[in-house]
Amino acid sequence: MKFNKEWHLSHPMPRNATFEQRAAWHLEHRKNCSCRPIPAKLAKEMKKSGISI
Template sequence: MKINREWHLAHPMPRNASLEQRLEWHAEHEVNCGCREMPSAIRKELEARGLIAPTARSLG
């Protein structure tokens, strides 16, 4: 998919990001940009916290 360059420039991942910062960044990224899939470990953590719905891919 295509990168949302403007979003990426305005929302850089913090250097040495904590888990909480990474979760927040990837959740926002999923909504605003389609350049790549969310890492599976991040997706599973967000699912475990009930912040996003599981996908068929993450359940497989």
């Protein structure tokens, strides 16, 4: 898996992120870095909320 250090340094996950912030961060992360997948629990909640992954 490819780690995009520059992207991670310039896009930290917000402290106490809301569900919407976490979902948005992980979708952007997936576009810019392939170091890990979206966590299963979050992916499940995103699908339940109608967010396409």
